[in-house]
Amino acid sequence: MSTERVDGRTLRFQHRRPELLAAVTDYVLTHGVTELSLRPLAQALGVTHATLLRHFSSKEELITSVVDKIRTDLTDRLTGDEQLRAADSAAELVKALWPRLCEPREQRQFLLLFEMVGHNGWKPEGDLGSARSLVGDWLDVLVGKLMQDGWPPEDASALATLLLAQVRGLQLDLLVSGDRARVDRALEFSLRLLERPAARDTPGSHG
Incomplete structure (x- = not known):
């Protein structure tokens, strides 16, 4: 049996990948990728290592997902912001x-x-x-x-x-x-x- 701690955030993120990805993206943007490790990341987010692996099979897939979210957020900003659209x-x-x-x-x-x-x-x-x-x-x-x-x-x-x-x-x-x-x-x-x-x-x- 796993001894990893399970709290409310783990349960909240378990089946809600978008929320987890948003939290992961914010963490990566703050801490970078050079020394990124999934276990410390999971601990910082208050989720289990298994929860991360359920949504991101590897560190490389996680980074790719983060970059995709950054790109998507930029596109949404460019198309959804009235001031930018008005340019x-x-x-x-x-x-x-x-x-x-x-x-x-x-x-x-x-x-x-x-x-x-x-x-x-x-x-x-x-x-x-x-x-x-x-x-x-x-x-x-x-x-x-x-x-x-x-x-x-x-x-x-x-x-x-x-x-x-x-x-x-x-x-x-x-x-x-x-x-x-x-x-x-x-x-x-x-x-x-x-x-x-x-x-x-x-x-x-x-x-």
Whole structure:
């Protein structure tokens, strides 16, 4: 017979994977994945190790599920938030989203991405599929918005890649330096690249 402690939270999570996944995701975003172990995680959540394994057969499956939830939450935010939906251009979307991404709880997703790449990126056999998926969804959203702005598909893809790299790099800068004013100015400068093609091609637009 198992001697693992069973409390109310174990019973609550036993057949409710979404609630358990939300708690697991919050834990991983706070503590990272490098030293993640299922038994301490279960203890921190007040559930049994068996409960975790019932829903996540391995640490790798758990991390994949966490990344999928982060991606789903981002998609829900982009499609469900009235202010973000109202953005009439890619630049306006990024301007509206940026302050939220700078909130400490939101910055954890960038820390997780940096950690996953730092931990696995140098290994030829490292599985970065989960980390790549954190990039892919962002690109899809930005490319779609840029094409609505009038950019041809090839340019939209290249520009979205550049913008995403800037957002990640500025988040890394902010996490290290804490200089929000300087980083905000840099983002505003970079968003000038998103000026609609028609506006860029008008006579006199190049000074």
